[in-house]
Amino acid sequence: MIGIYLLIAAVTLIYVYLKWTFSYWERKGFPSAGARIPFGVLESVSKGKRSFGMAIYDLYNATKGSVVGMYLTLRPALLIRDAQLAHDVLVKDFSSFHDRGVYVDEENDPISAGLFSLEGSSWKNMRTKLSPSFTSGKLKAMFETSDAVGDKLVAHLNTLLPQSGSKEVELKELMATYAVDIIASTIFGLDVDSFADPNNVFLGISKKINRNTFTDVVRGTSSFLYPGLEKIFVRLGWKQDAIEAMRELSSHTVDLREKNNIVRKDMLQLLLQLRNQGKISTDDSVWTAENSKQGLKSMSKDLIAGQLLLFYAAGFETTASTTSFTLFELSQNPEALAKAKEDVREAIERNGGKLNYDAIQDMKYLEACVLETARKYPALPILNRICTEDYAVPDSKLVIQKGTPIVISLIGMHRDGEYFPDPLSYQPERYLDENKDFKQAAYMPFGEGPRHCIGARMGKVNVKLALAKVLSNFNVEITSEKREIEFGPHGVTLMAAGGVPVRISRKQ
Template structure:
């Protein structure tokens, strides 16, 4: 397959907005595994549009606000774990701690399952099987690349999946069991987790409509939400959710939401620990809310938002996003013709680290994203959640989770650099998501 790398903001804008209909699909290959092929990430064309139009309302601000108490409960369990660390004077493996938090959050918000990864991570079946989904190695990815060169029929015959067979089997069984139990429960409407929202959307017998959004998402920084015009299929379609769709989408929510948000939180706490003045400024902003960290409150903390935005710029979890050209395409004002079927790679890494758009790009500086400086941001040079109609559907959820966790933790604890804190950080190879070696931080109660 031919590929083209694009790192020009104007071209990225054009290809992801005006000409989005020519670059809808992410990939053109199927594995034969419905947990992979029926996920929102893999779906193509009108099937993707129909599914996205059903799933998007489940991530509205109203739905996220209903889930917010579930996240607070998870943060409180993390708080108990950190308090023990602080009292004992132990160093904190921040990657493990934040991974435990996001695992708790996904279990609660996606599957309605309460776990305590801080204490029972070695014995809990959910955690054990979840971790199997993330045990990638270089051999697996080389094999996957080789399979991509085969015709669709041969790939489907192989039935290859990047996820663990036992892990996939466990989650299929778990989700089927939960949904069967919910459907038999006349009071299932009490649940506020994502799986219940999917059941509602499938049954069409409960409220899953777009509710009125509050002003909780800074679109000037993170991008716009879905455009209804971009989600109109060429031909009218009934957006019906099958059991496989529900399984695939719920599992994608877990895979996409676990490690990415944990990565954001660990790099943010690391950055605050080596920038004490920034940590103090953030503490003062959050502390002014006097313990009111409601869904609405965390949306009104500009320095917190700037810290998160800058962390996603400097430590962007995914270095690229990509699309498939649906037809021959003339590239901007050039004479270059992009052939149909070309893999177009949008280079997030180069843009986020370009001195042309971000002076001193390797320096963590939240000031870049404060309201007074936002007019200096060049559109389509910042894409932590992708861009255009096919950006990350869970963006609002990820930001809510990160803001809630940091607001609670920074007011109670001070994170410090220790002799074991690696500066600069060292990164692992052969990882899809930016992954560092273990980050150790000191922690003390304020």
């Protein structure tokens, strides 16, 4: 009998707790939506129908007003729908929203302390230290390495295409291979050729990172929504294959470089400079990293691995998807395609017939294409912050409480007709000086404010390089039927459900 009473008491307690949790926004006086127990707005994600970013996009489209309270499973979070308010949160009022609130444990688990997750002054210090790695001078020095990967892309495409006539090429996979090799070489300093050798170590690790197993989903969700729980998992010694493999690879490469005084022009070299000399040189011609003060190791090997892992995660899908979606759009927009090809041709001609770093910078129309792709297909479909100090929403009586997760739907704003006229049409002209026809505050494909993407310049160079290689060596065929990409139900980044098919032929 006592068992039945206990059961009834437990069920009642759970019921009251859930009702209380899912009435948070009502109690705070905020407009809200999607209070479905137990997944809230993530119900479609739990059923495997939508990715996280697309579930938030659905909510963006189904609601009105500048803010909407929602539930990310049991966690109340706030969706910001108004572009100006989003801009204020990211820029003007950054001091109340300076962290992302995801799992990080700098002291006990330094590999978790990537720039994306770090908080407060630790983030600020690391951001200041890493910034000199992303200057245009450093990127220019690394360009030769990227260019070699671009040549492998061209060689591989040549093996896929028939001598005459065209072939439909699946670009998602192709550009993912390009992006993996770009990261392996410019960030980790590894000489891999994933086009020729699909079994290389780096590609193996990258496949581990991009799996979608039950364990990966649980750990991803806990890192993002329940950082306290993730801390427990880590303390209990529940290891993740991909992180362990990356730790090992990074440690091995650091040892190899330090023991043999190897100097290469890549991100790892700059992190070694930071480790051994306390800072990254602002002189773009200095790449050596030997110890300046006896025994100085200002960054542990795990902390280095944490940054490398993050650069991989942040740069891989973003580069691959932005490149493939651009070619997909160009294949449907003959005028834009013709202008992009001409732009590439002229820029190469102006730079002594070479596709070098300066030529890439010179391709203004191609840049506008990349910006338009990044609008219609923001590689990261959401931005997130956590409220770090109670915040009064301007022109309202609403107060966002410290500890509240904030989500901005980038794809929602970027495809909102109120901000971008005719949002589904592909118009690179929007970004050419005289033509800006959109609300600037709503456009933030690389984020905004002090925590915007530190690798934006690098990402754009690598995307433009792949595009310029394809446009100058092959013909992208125009398709007559208009198609829209369907997005898949997995992943943090915006991914096409099937492939990204584009018809390509050799230049005769």
